[in-house]
Amino acid sequence: MHLRRGFLLLLVAAPLEAVASFPLLSKIDIDKARIDAEVAKRFPVEVRWLDTLDVAAGNPRLTLLAASNRVRADLDLVAGRRVLLQAVRGKLALAGALRFEPKDASLRYAQVSVERLTLHGLPDALAPEATRLGAFLAERLLDDLVLYRLDERQKAGLNLAGVRPGEIRVTEQGLTVLLEAAK
Numbered sequence: 001m002h003l004r005r006g007f008l009l010l011l012v013a014a015p016l017e018a019v020a021s022f023p024l025l026s027k028i029d030i031d032k033a034r035i036d037a038e039v040a041k042r043f044p045v046e047v048r049w050l051d052t053l054d055v056a057a058g059n060p061r062l063t064l065l066a067a068s069n070r071v072r073a074d075l076d077l078v079a080g081r082r083v084l085l086q087a088v089r090g091k092l093a094l095a096g097a098l099r100f101e102p103k104d105a106s107l108r109y110a111q112v113s114v115e116r117l118t119l120h121g122l123p124d125a126l127a128p129e130a131t132r133l134g135a136f137l138a139e140r141l142l143d144d145l146v147l148y149r150l151d152e153r154q155k156a157g158l159n160l161a162g163v164r165p166g167e168i169r170v171t172e173q174g175l176t177v178l179l180e181a182a183k
Helices: 002-020 032-040 127-142 152-161
Strands: 027-031 045-049 053-065 070-081 087-101 106-120 146-149 163-170 174-181
Touching (some): 027 032, 045 127, 070 106, 087 127, 152 163
Antiparallel strands (some): 070 087
16 A cells, blocks of 8 residues: 555656756747748738739848847838839838737737838939838838747747746847746
């Protein structure tokens, strides 16, 4: 009888001891190379506006802005009117904060704002209006864009540890996602 009780105690205690020996999970670090690779998979991004204007953004180049806790993206743009088949090329620089989306365990752009938009080959009279329209479209096109998604192993580890992503910090090397107790 005592042997059986001791065996049961061992079966229960061993897994608890193993879990207790894991280091406390307090953050997830994601290096810039991994972020760059994930973002590259999501481009080019194409949108049609009012069934007349096609806009494509591609070749993303990310810059981590640790001081402001934002991520800047520099993109190549091509915009063309479907009817005339003429294209305008340009460059777009925008920056945004990051947020965690629990539905798909992703880090997404938030509060995106255009820092610079340059369009080449436009008549001077159209340039200011096209720049305003381009900035408007770019902010809507890239707001909520997925920059990184936690993999199944990371999600399982968070669940096992009873934590969830909290504050996201932009560092010189990448992103640090601080973890907090799951509610």
